[in-house]
Amino acid sequence: MNTGDVSGAVTLDSVNSVTFTQDTDGNIILHCAQDGLGSDEEAESMPKRLRLSKDDTDDSPDTPSSYSVFTLPISESDESFEVTMTATEMKDELEEQTKCDVCISQEDENLSSSHKSSDMSAVSQAWFTTKEDKDTLVNKGHKWKQGMWSKEEIDILMNNIDSYLKNRGIQDPTEIIFEMSKEERKDFYRSIAWGLNRPLFAVYRRVLRMYDNRNHVGKYTQEEIEKLKDLRQKHGNDWATIGAALGRSASSVKDRCRLMKDTCNTGKWTEEEERRLAEVVHELTGTESGDMVTQGVSWASVADMVGTRSEKQCRSKWLNYLNWKQSGGTEWTKEDDLFLIRRIAELEVKDENEINWDILAEGWSSVRSPQWLRSKWWTIKRQVANHKELPFAVLLKGLQDVAEAPSPPVNKVVVVGSRSANASPSPVTALQIPVQIPVQITHVSSSDSASGTPESGTITLNSGALQAFELLPSFHLQPTGTPGTYFLQTGSNQSLPLTLTANPTVTLTAAASPGSPDQIILHSLSADSLTENVTVQMSHPGIIIQTVTSEDLPDPLNQSELTTEQDLANEEPESKEKEENSGISDGTALIVPSPSSFIPTSDITTDSVLPVGSLTDPILQNQEEGSD
DNA sequence: TTACATGGTAAGGGTAATTTGAAAAG
DNA sequence: CCTTTTCAAATTACCCTTACCATGTA
Numbered sequence: 001m002n003t004g005d006v007s008g009a010v011t012l013d014s015v016n017s018v019t020f021t022q023d024t025d026g027n028i029i030l031h032c033a034q035d036g037l038g039s040d041e042e043a044e045s046m047p048k049r050l051r052l053s054k055d056d057t058d059d060s061p062d063t064p065s066s067y068s069v070f071t072l073p074i075s076e077s078d079e080s081f082e083v084t085m086t087a088t089e090m091k092d093e094l095e096e097q098t099k100c101d102v103c104i105s106q107e108d109e110n111l112s113s114s115h116k117s118s119d120m121s122a123v124s125q126a127w128f129t130t131k132e133d134k135d136t137l138v139n140k141g142h143k144w145k146q147g148m149w150s151k152e153e154i155d156i157l158m159n160n161i162d163s164y165l166k167n168r169g170i171q172d173p174t175e176i177i178f179e180m181s182k183e184e185r186k187d188f189y190r191s192i193a194w195g196l197n198r199p200l201f202a203v204y205r206r207v208l209r210m211y212d213n214r215n216h217v218g219k220y221t222q223e224e225i226e227k228l229k230d231l232r233q234k235h236g237n238d239w240a241t242i243g244a245a246l247g248r249s250a251s252s253v254k255d256r257c258r259l260m261k262d263t264c265n266t267g268k269w270t271e272e273e274e275r276r277l278a279e280v281v282h283e284l285t286g287t288e289s290g291d292m293v294t295q296g297v298s299w300a301s302v303a304d305m306v307g308t309r310s311e312k313q314c315r316s317k318w319l320n321y322l323n324w325k326q327s328g329g330t331e332w333t334k335e336d337d338l339f340l341i342r343r344i345a346e347l348e349v350k351d352e353n354e355i356n357w358d359i360l361a362e363g364w365s366s367v368r369s370p371q372w373l374r375s376k377w378w379t380i381k382r383q384v385a386n387h388k389e390l391p392f393a394v395l396l397k398g399l400q401d402v403a404e405a406p407s408p409p410v411n412k413v414v415v416v417g418s419r420s421a422n423a424s425p426s427p428v429t430a431l432q433i434p435v436q437i438p439v440q441i442t443h444v445s446s447s448d449s450a451s452g453t454p455e456s457g458t459i460t461l462n463s464g465a466l467q468a469f470e471l472l473p474s475f476h477l478q479p480t481g482t483p484g485t486y487f488l489q490t491g492s493n494q495s496l497p498l499t500l501t502a503n504p505t506v507t508l509t510a511a512a513s514p515g516s517p518d519q520i521i522l523h524s525l526s527a528d529s530l531t532e533n534v535t536v537q538m539s540h541p542g543i544i545i546q547t548v549t550s551e552d553l554p555d556p557l558n559q560s561e562l563t564t565e566q567d568l569a570n571e572e573p574e575s576k577e578k579e580e581n582s583g584i585s586d587g588t589a590l591i592v593p594s595p596s597s598f599i600p601t602s603d604i605t606t607d608s609v610l611p612v613g614s615l616t617d618p619i620l621q622n623q624e625e626g627s628d
Numbered sequence: 629t630t631a632c633a634t635g636g637t638a639a640g641g642g643t644a645a646t647t648t649g650a651a652a653a654g
Numbered sequence: 655c656c657t658t659t660t661c662a663a664a665t666t667a668c669c670c671t672t673a674c675c676a677t678g679t680a
Contacts, residue, residue, distance in 0.1 A: 148643070148669070182635075204635080205670075219667075237638070252668075254638075259666065267664080300640065311640080316664070371642080378644070
């Protein structure tokens, strides 16, 4: 699937000169002369005014402050549009200079010169290689982001690249990156780094990796590995040459070589190996058996001394098991799960990246290491199929509810997120309290049904309750007549993964939830006699039933049927794929209790999340393609 | 020449996700 | 007893920083 056609992509090439003023409410008004709008024949001289209002969902110290820009309606014919402008670090300037001229012009010399007048982007406009440089800047109060790039950062980067390309009339970014000379691409990196709190060299590397198509090739085959060994013999550490010969990037082959020491064992560690590992670690770090050692270890040296294992194996064994074992660690329990979620919630961080795992892990005997704890969090988090889309706070609250639910562990159905009505692009967080949704499964005694058992039986699902819904191959909704109530109907030849036993009605989960009148009735028309006439009632507004099948997307036909119903307009439970990024994708969702192995996350990732811009991150794209 | 900006490499610490394999359950 | 499922350990593809070097240029 291609995300390139995400609708509503923002056009950034409306090159006009604009003027900021401030109104009495403190809003910044952006006056924008209507001359340069490209092909627009209607040379409407009416100036377009935009109001900049601070987006307060995003005021964490580490994330860029962003301003939403809305057009103020001037006339009916005025094509309104909406832009989100990231104004990182420019905030202060904007606030103190109530009036300034900014030229967003074709020539990005202008662009940079207007920035140059200040140190607003000191971080992203410097190459900087040393720690001291970093410290100096940080001490001066500049933000310095490092570590994994967040989705937001990538979006900014992609947008920057996009507008650079548009300004230059270049189609393919790889032209600039791999073909142009230094001179020709002068200022490329400088321009695209704008708005990011990372030094240029970080941006530079990120971009190289992103667009190097020899970099996301996937698993090494056995032949490749053999060939790699040969090449290694021949060329030593000349990774560029080896990579070229293999059709892989230099860093890829370098990394692969790190995994294979000729003397490496695989599989389970022997006691002797473990003993040696412990000895070596303690020796190299000047610590004693029983001490917690979670950083400051040179794993390359450790591996050398251990002899039979690679550095990664050593590190992994130590941080995920051995150190904990030796310092008297205790087993991780379900309670620990809950405790972890609570602890994280207590931190009240806006973003996962702000969590200090070292501190969190301190004095917690069932935690094997901070690194391990972090991965533990990941496994918890990934039980939520769409965790990638959910705002951190929502995810957290949802998990907390789930974990604390007193309900029996069997048949737990959890849904995170609720529908935030329509339209209003209101803050995604806070208001939307994830709830557990009671799901009732009853037999329907409706209409026809020739089935012999009007009595109903318990419905148990293969293993996790929601699997039933996930596996629904396709369906459509039919209004039942009762407002907000629909039949959700599957195709006749598709059997639900439901089996009936002998029990009348079953509530899959019974958590406290806001009473809600809205119901969805699922009516299976499966040919399978056992599953005939099964109705699933769910009472909650805005449940999204995500059809996640192995073939990915729901049947488009059914989708369209679904959306034609007028009263589905507000409550329409399933619309995600359709609606793309029209703003209502916030927060509604579905947790799944099923093993992660099953859920293809590919279809719920980027499309609805990619906010603006028409470029796709090739890395993401690659991952999607690969996940088939 | 120095000093500095830019662009580049190798090494290695790290993360995120999948694969593997043994134990538990059917 | 055999097969399937489950779950944690092991593995691996990929990511990011640091240190250091090369070259261009003011």
